Amino acid sequence: MPSSSVSVFEPRDDSGAGNQALLEAEVGVIDGCAVVRSKSHGEVFIPIFPVGDDRIDEMTPGESIELGGSGSPRPPDQSTIPNECDGVSEKYWIVH
16 A cells, blocks of 8 residues: 555553554545554545554455454544545544
C-alpha cells in the first residue's frame, strides 16, 4: 500500500494504555485513502498507524488483517491524515 495513502501518528508513552481491542477487518482503499472494514459490523475505519510501522508496507487491498488498538471519533492531535481521507469516514482506528 502506498504510504502516502496511510494515516500515521507520533505515539506518546501513554497513548492507548488500557484501550486495547482487536479489530478483524479487510483492507481497502476509498478515494485514495487507506481504510479497514470491520468483518463483524461492516464499519469503515481510517486506520492510524504509529510512524514507521512495518505493517503499512504489508497492507494489500482485499486482504484480511487483525489490528490491535482502539476506535475513536477523531484522530490523535499528533496525527498526519492524507487529504484523500477527508469525508471518507468519521471513525478512526488508532493502531497499537
